[in-house]
Amino acid sequence: MDEFPADKRAGQALARPQVVILGAGFGGLSAATALRHAPVDITLIDRRNYHLFQPLLYQVATAGLSPAQIASPIRRIVSRQKNVTVLMDKIVAIDKSASEVVTSKRRIHFDYLIVATGARHAYFGHEQWEEFAPGLKKIDEATEIRRRILLAFEQAEATVDENERRRSLTFVVVGGGPTGVEMAGAIAELAHRTIVHDFRHINPTQTQIILVEAGSRILPAFPDKLSESAARQLSRLGVTVMTEAAVTDCGNDGITLRDGRRIETATIIWAAGVMASPAGKWLEAQCDRAGRVVVDATLRLPGSDNTFVIGDTAIVTDVNGITVPGIAPAAKQMGYFAAGSILGDLKGSPRRKFKYRNYGNLATFGRSSAVADFGGFTLSGFPAWLIWCFAHIWFLIGFRNRLVVFLDWIVAYVSFNRGVRLITGGEN
Amino acid sequence: MDEFPADKRAGQALARPQVVILGAGFGGLSAATALRHAPVDITLIDRRNYHLFQPLLYQVATAGLSPAQIASPIRRIVSRQKNVTVLMDKIVAIDKSASEVVTSKRRIHFDYLIVATGARHAYFGHEQWEEFAPGLKKIDEATEIRRRILLAFEQAEATVDENERRRSLTFVVVGGGPTGVEMAGAIAELAHRTIVHDFRHINPTQTQIILVEAGSRILPAFPDKLSESAARQLSRLGVTVMTEAAVTDCGNDGITLRDGRRIETATIIWAAGVMASPAGKWLEAQCDRAGRVVVDATLRLPGSDNTFVIGDTAIVTDVNGITVPGIAPAAKQMGYFAAGSILGDLKGSPRRKFKYRNYGNLATFGRSSAVADFGGFTLSGFPAWLIWCFAHIWFLIGFRNRLVVFLDWIVAYVSFNRGVRLITGGEN
Numbered sequence: 061m062d063e064f065p066a067d068k069r070a071g072q073a074l075a076r077p078q079v080v081i082l083g084a085g086f087g088g089l090s091a092a093t094a095l096r097h098a099p100v101d102i103t104l105i106d107r108r109n110y111h112l113f114q115p116l117l118y119q120v121a122t123a124g125l126s127p128a129q130i131a132s133p134i135r136r137i138v139s140r141q142k143n144v145t146v147l148m149d150k151i152v153a154i155d156k157s158a159s160e161v162v163t164s165k166r167r168i169h170f171d172y173l174i175v176a177t178g179a180r181h182a183y184f185g186h187e188q189w190e191e192f193a194p195g196l197k198k199i200d201e202a203t204e205i206r207r208r209i210l211l212a213f214e215q216a217e218a219t220v221d222e223n224e225r226r227r228s229l230t231f232v233v234v235g236g237g238p239t240g241v242e243m244a245g246a247i248a249e250l251a252h253r254t255i256v257h258d259f260r261h262i263n264p265t266q267t268q269i270i271l272v273e274a275g276s277r278i279l280p281a282f283p284d285k286l287s288e289s290a291a292r293q294l295s296r297l298g299v300t301v302m303t304e305a306a307v308t309d310c311g312n313d314g315i316t317l318r319d320g321r322r323i324e325t326a327t328i329i330w331a332a333g334v335m336a337s338p339a340g341k342w343l344e345a346q347c348d349r350a351g352r353v354v355v356d357a358t359l360r361l362p363g364s365d366n367t368f369v370i371g372d373t374a375i376v377t378d379v380n381g382i383t384v385p386g387i388a389p390a391a392k393q394m395g396y397f398a399a400g401s402i403l404g405d406l407k408g409s410p411r412r413k414f415k416y417r418n419y420g421n422l423a424t425f426g427r428s429s430a431v432a433d434f435g436g437f438t439l440s441g442f443p444a445w446l447i448w449c450f451a452h453i454w455f456l457i458g459f460r461n462r463l464v465v466f467l468d469w470i471v472a473y474v475s476f477n478r479g480v481r482l483i484t485g486g487e488n
Numbered sequence: 489m490d491e492f493p494a495d496k497r498a499g500q501a502l503a504r505p506q507v508v509i510l511g512a513g514f515g516g517l518s519a520a521t522a523l524r525h526a527p528v529d530i531t532l533i534d535r536r537n538y539h540l541f542q543p544l545l546y547q548v549a550t551a552g553l554s555p556a557q558i559a560s561p562i563r564r565i566v567s568r569q570k571n572v573t574v575l576m577d578k579i580v581a582i583d584k585s586a587s588e589v590v591t592s593k594r595r596i597h598f599d600y601l602i603v604a605t606g607a608r609h610a611y612f613g614h615e616q617w618e619e620f621a622p623g624l625k626k627i628d629e630a631t632e633i634r635r636r637i638l639l640a641f642e643q644a645e646a647t648v649d650e651n652e653r654r655r656s657l658t659f660v661v662v663g664g665g666p667t668g669v670e671m672a673g674a675i676a677e678l679a680h681r682t683i684v685h686d687f688r689h690i691n692p693t694q695t696q697i698i699l700v701e702a703g704s705r706i707l708p709a710f711p712d713k714l715s716e717s718a719a720r721q722l723s724r725l726g727v728t729v730m731t732e733a734a735v736t737d738c739g740n741d742g743i744t745l746r747d748g749r750r751i752e753t754a755t756i757i758w759a760a761g762v763m764a765s766p767a768g769k770w771l772e773a774q775c776d777r778a779g780r781v782v783v784d785a786t787l788r789l790p791g792s793d794n795t796f797v798i799g800d801t802a803i804v805t806d807v808n809g810i811t812v813p814g815i816a817p818a819a820k821q822m823g824y825f826a827a828g829s830i831l832g833d834l835k836g837s838p839r840r841k842f843k844y845r846n847y848g849n850l851a852t853f854g855r856s857s858a859v860a861d862f863g864g865f866t867l868s869g870f871p872a873w874l875i876w877c878f879a880h881i882w883f884l885i886g887f888r889n890r891l892v893v894f895l896d897w898i899v900a901y902v903s904f905n906r907g908v909r910l911i912t913g914g915e916n
Binding site: 126140 | 538556561687
């Protein structure tokens, strides 16, 4: 009676195909909504109760936005879509031979499985660094980073020790990809503009923000000249960009670089590595170094016809030979594609191959500072930033928060105010 | 050079009187702002970095508002008031003979001391209940209660055990004062309206919300007929009100009442007791049963001319013999009064006595449900609720959030939507 539809085993007569989707990120949610009129029963499983607009998570970490402004309850998003059952639960295993997903509470049968469990940050053999250098994939991580950044200023204000003050006013961001660049720019803006009048014993404009990148340039996924433009824009904001600077040690009071240099800092933020969720292990599939399941342009798990792996969990070469990037628009396209393949099966159409559409690549670092790459055509500075703003507000679709974020941004632009400067968590 | 002004000891020549204010709640902040033009140096010390609009904290606990909408960084509030230095630190002791406040990091000299460190919830000898029945005084407590409430619905949806489902769908609020009444009403609204379409296996309208009060009526600070009206309004919202129901045990799966009745529940919220901060101990002062320092209508610590105790930390009988209630407007009035006494001293005026002005007493339980007591004149239902809304938005003064809260409330009123339904913290 109160069983989940998918609780019924394969042996029983099932009216409709059972589609199980793991993960309610951009990929999983797109797949679910694309199946809204399909004669299938969908079980959407996520360990959290909300969908997170991850591209703006760095704004939570730097006190620009509240968590609720970039997160929306999954149940509300699919509230009216009656063929979806949401289950908040953790995946423990996937039993391929029985076509069952095993969660912490039950086993759930599937006729189709879409694996979209995303990725998290990784330290590649240096997991002990996490304590000193938290990463930025979850809301609780973002509020923890916010707590550390704001506490560093408090400590600098309260101490009488010059060395401790200098260490507290030095922030290191490790990793020159979009997240690292956004974090560094946002901390610079917080320090040099927002809190400038708030302290009596320190001068927040003397804050040092250092962006450390192991490779030869920041934003390596962008064209060379945008990397250069980004470095120039960051340095105008007061960020010191260090390239060819691999981290060999992370500790309580600083980092050490491969060439032996030492940076004393109380706050390290890790934006250097990403590791896929354990889906590869659950599926006993071939994975790349970052744990992503290798799938071909049909997005099917090799050797399986009814299991798709999409989004950051997969490493995909599309029909044109392009390696699909690990970004939100790509995950959405894969979600729609996997749903389309299921719909095609129901109609008896042959499977097609995924073609990634690149609508452009954006990164921002602060007010009026951004770069945009649209294939042949690039922008930087204010025009790129305007496009970034509109794109991000636009894609907050499905959130009631679009208007509120928009108002907040207007207020922030006019006032340099970051209202979410709350130190929560910890022992307070 | 970088010393806090008040670090200088009493022996040294000090240009201006040193005023130290402990706590940046309604009382402490009012005192600080009232001294904005005074020739004094103020050190405002709080263990947190934000001022909290506590009357709306229950909205955070029930997913109606985000923490940042009811909290504002102390530094920003007094950013432009150059005679205030803010220190985020914990009070360890007060050295009365040396006229020094001892924090975890330093000793701070004072010529005047205003103690406004507030109160927290209390279990009066049953501290072991806190684990099962968290109280509602801090932001982290509010998000923890929010997590428990939302998880209870998730557990009810996921389980196949009827008893567990019933227990998960039963919510107990202990204490029939304003906080308990507000919590019970807000949970009822969440369950019976907001999430009604979000689940597939449970019917959230079957949620039981039980408000348990040890005394003979809820809202004992209000006139009898408003208590009755409140009980009627709550029962219309689906809240079961139990009076003469003292709790004798609290545990993981329910509570026991003095008459032996047992209520099985997965979620207990404690709104039954308040205990003042340890200020009484620091000051070695005479306190009442709730730990409040007994002061006369001058608000001075007995035996001292330069130390004031105000707000929830004090128990005061005003010049008209009225016991001042522990509410935000009273704390503000006391803050202004203490500041006025210091200003008077500087001008050589004699000390005056505090007169509490009662502008009315309000409590709300949901959309269009409230009671208001203006002395001779009372209101209930929709008119009282309207006044409550306007009063609370009005008194969010100093927050940039007034407009945002207002918009949120309009949206919420139109849509029954509670956007902040995020389960954060815990192990996720």
